[in-house]
């Protein structure tokens with residue numbers, strides 16, 4: 001699944017800058033200039049870009065960027081931004097982060113995905129001012145969408161209606177995993193793709209109110225589901241290239257830009273396959289109150305265009321579960337917050353309060369995977385339920401084991417990638 005941390009562009013909101021200086025030092029201090037925030041050496045004109053180019057210490061790093069920045073510069077780090085990517089402040093102080101979030105305005109600004117937003121505005125939407133979706137819109141446009149979806153997606157009671165259907169999806173996933181095992185009971189195919197298929201099936205069910213059949217054992221590589229997942233993974237790679245690495249696409253038409261636009265086109269085409277199907281079904285079916293309705297159908301009755309935009313959002317956000325930066329993902333892996341952070345110790349969630357491993361000893365904001373406040377993840381209740389269903393079915397059916405060396409770390413980018421080899425063993429109980 002994905003991570004979406006908020007990142008703040010302090011150049012834009014001076015108040016946040018002021019606030020930061022206050023909380024970090026504990027006393028009111030005059031606003032410090034942006035350039036005083038510690039960060040990699042910045043040279044005139046080219047800024048910090050040299051560190052990210054071949055030969056630079058931040059190019060092709062074997063250690064995560066956030067870890068390098070924290071270890072070298074402390075709890076607040078400045079990246080100036082250059083060649084198409086914006087200035088960023090990394091915040092690794094959970095107390096400061098939570099205070100900042102609490103002070104957030106009613107219309108939080110969350111930048112990012114500029115290439116995708118550009119594609120939606122110039123190649124997909126009819127008018128340049130049309131909505132790009134709840135993930136990407138800002139200000140009043142975002143608020144309008146968000147207030148339509150909140151009652152449908154943020155209420156536990158509404159989401160609980162999907163429990164049985166999601167349990168069936170999880171059962172099918174268990175069957176699929178069983179059928180993909182080799183003689184050592186290890187999954188032969190790409191585990192990352194398998195999880196993407198499950199996520200698409202689960203999110204598709206909640207979105208459209210019906211099964212997409214992504215877990216069908218005979219699913220071919222040319223099926224719309226497989227193509228959707230493939231183009232989604234490719235889209236995220238292109239976003240990483242265009243929006244999270246130095247890139248010239250905003251100034252000239254680069255090959256990466258052309259590839260990105262084509263990939264975003266293809267991805268939306270496959271999402272449309274499912275949207276079209278849902279629209280056709282809605283036209284032909286009678287309204288019965290006792291069946292589970294997808295979010296798409298519920299919103300469609302209020303506003304067709306919003307329903308389509310939202311379906312695009314949910315399928316994108318709910319499948320690969322991607323996005324943006326505030327250092328709490330890194331905070332989850334520091335010893336001060338979670339002792340022995342790189343070890344698999346699930347007991348930390350159930351041990352007694354006196355035990356040093358007790359998860360509650362960490363700062364409450366060190367673990368905030370869904371963000372915080374009015375712009376936090378709108379799919380969190382769905383995600384919680386989906387994950388709860390899958391994990392309980394897996395634990396019921398398998399005794400999990402791990403062979404060989406410890407797992408490689410995930411690669412954090414637009415997405416968190418689980419790196420091969422997947423040495424998980426799925427023994428029958």
Ligand code: HEM
Nearest residue numbers: 001004005006135317318369370371372376377378379383
């Ligand atoms: C483990 C799974 C998931 C994680 C860790 C996650 C995490 C996040 C995070 C951190 C944000 C940004 C919050 C912020 O800016 O403060 C976010 C936003 C969002 N998520 Fe999720 N998410 C998950 C699953 C889902 C699912 C299943 C869906 C759809 C069904 C979804 C839909 C969205 C949408 C539409 C937004 C944008 C909300 C807005 O800007 O108003 N997410 N997610």
